[in-house]
Amino acid sequence: MIKELGLKKVINASGKMTILGGSTVDKEITSVMEEALSIYVEMDDLQRKSGEYIANILKCEAAYITSSASAGIALTVASLIAKDNLSAIENIFKYSRKNPNKVIIQKGHSVNYGAPIQTMINLGGGEVVEVGYSNECKKEHIETIIDEDTVALLYVKSHHAVQKNMVSLEEMSKIAKRYELPLIIDAAAEEDLRLYPKLGDVVVYSGTKAIEGPTSGLVVGKEKYIKNIRLQNKGIGRAFKIGRENVLAITKALDIYLTKKKNSKIEIKDLEEFLEKVKKIKGITGKISKDSSGREIYRVELDFGIGRCEKIKEKLKDGEIAIYTRDYLCNLGKLEIDPRPLKDGDLDIIYNRIEEIIKEIGE
Template sequence: MSSESQSEKDVYSKYNLKRVINASGRMTILGVSTPRPEVVDTVLHGLNEYFEIKDLVDKTGQYIAKLLKVENAVVVSCASAGIVQAVAGLIIKDDRDLLFNLHSSDKYVPREIIVPKGHNVNFGAPISTMVSLGGGIAVEAGYANECKPEHIESLINPDTAAILYVKSHHCVQKSMLSVAQTAVIAKKYNIPLIVDAAAEEDLQTYYQQGADLVIYSGAKAIEGPTSGLVIGRQQAVEWLKLQSQGIGRPMKVGKEGILGLTKAIELYVTEPKHETGQQMVIRMTPFIENLNALDGISATVVWDGAGRDIARAEISFNTNVIGKSAAEVVSFMKQSDIAVYFREYKVNEGKVEADVRSVTSEQLDIIYNKIKNIIQGAK
């Protein structure tokens, strides 16, 4: 392991914190990602300066929009706050009465937000809760395992305020219409399209396909501080920005977050350091080979279910051989001094996935040895 400064050691000892190896990916429950030093420096500078915040929001938004070749952009506190404020912005627009009284007003405005049923997921909190917080009413289109253009079109009526498309590995992937198909419907009926693309890596494609607002997590693929990014059409983003005087007030992002994410986006666009899926495969290969040499364990490469260029190690546990279920192994992996977190979506099938984007080769060895000790009866 790399040497640590005294301050790093003090954080763990002072608060009695458990060390974590994050083999689950860019997950909020583990702090998401680690920004580059240049981003950390920008955050520190921002903390020690004063700005007219509206000016900072507007000017950084213009800078980001120019970088990404979009009409408008704004930094928000996180992707879920982006959903809430996007919904509120498209419902309220510039109605000052609703802006200040969304929580109590019974004024009629279109409030229905059409969401493919397979996209109304729990990403750590329910999508429908974000819609409700923004004053919307989530209306599910299609079925849990299928949504076609006609399913959305059949629900469009004078009460429709927007369509929300969630691009995520959490969502059902099969038999779902694409963002481009959804954009065609939105344009046909002159209805705004919101795309929640929190963990996606391409910061332009959904806007180019016709979305009015696209929402990203600032701390996932972009590797910025805790924050979110909303890009889109000029007027739609301006309506969203008005929410800082309404429901967006408790979701405000600090000056350091605004500057830090802006710097992270600049680096993401101009100096990409992304590890390709094939490079991940090469780095995982010794780890997978070691696991396959253990009785009752099999490991193989799998690719991201949402189509991103991310390779992972899928590890299967044969309960009859090792005497423990996958769920029990997962529980043991989180114990002792260093907790190891996997992607646990298939644990009921006896499988987990190891995401290596935030894992060093040394940490892969630790993971292997922990698994080996667990199946041999030690913790």
């Protein structure tokens, strides 16, 4: 159907991005999806047993599979407001207006990752309370705003969030315990799946990022909270339902992720060779940079200059083969090449296209 729809070939040098479909998946995973689509199952039983299986391998109390990480945030917020009250579950927006529904988040964590995180909180009936400033937040900012209407604290562990002068995850965890409030951790793209449940009460992961599974999300944490998230299927969870094929596939993807060593086709030496080659094009400088949020991910950072970066970014996308780079620093004149989704030969295609574009637009 790719040819029938006339879809362009895409080289993904931007990372595991939702706008490009997340990740490609292992053949072991697609075979599980194919098997699942040929049978019927009791969905409640599948969700319960897959959750138990995942909780066991992640060594946490409970787990629940959702349609996406965003859905996981919305369902978590709704469950903290409604708890196990069926009337509240079925009428979450009416109920939340008259009952505690405030979710506290640091202003530097109030991000847009393709959609605003505030929207996901609102979808669950939550009222967003931003604290601190975009360049600074202290624990006092958080503690002085907590009141009887607060249902949770939310921490965003992501490169999208401001990294400096924010309250750390460890400190946020202490505050949550001190005030007996649940801590939600948005760890959508994080790689250490066993670390964050030790620090938070509910942790949300994307199934398509580090795990490299199908379109899905994963919510793990304390059983007393996860059990109420399951009940949201009787409310807004109906709009976020996930098919049997993706439930089984993300369970298989987790197995593969935790037991098999992933070997990237593109190694540091390949990036260094690519960088040296590109730097020979007049007007381009660059370096190898580490992920800003501290993950062990290394990328090529190319500096084209502020005046032409935007034009180069768009021309890379508009070619016969659409090349997507990581463009968060484009306002500073820089594009990043993320090697994780690249295949053999992709770096050569990217180099040739950059060379063509520079010749076309000039230095």
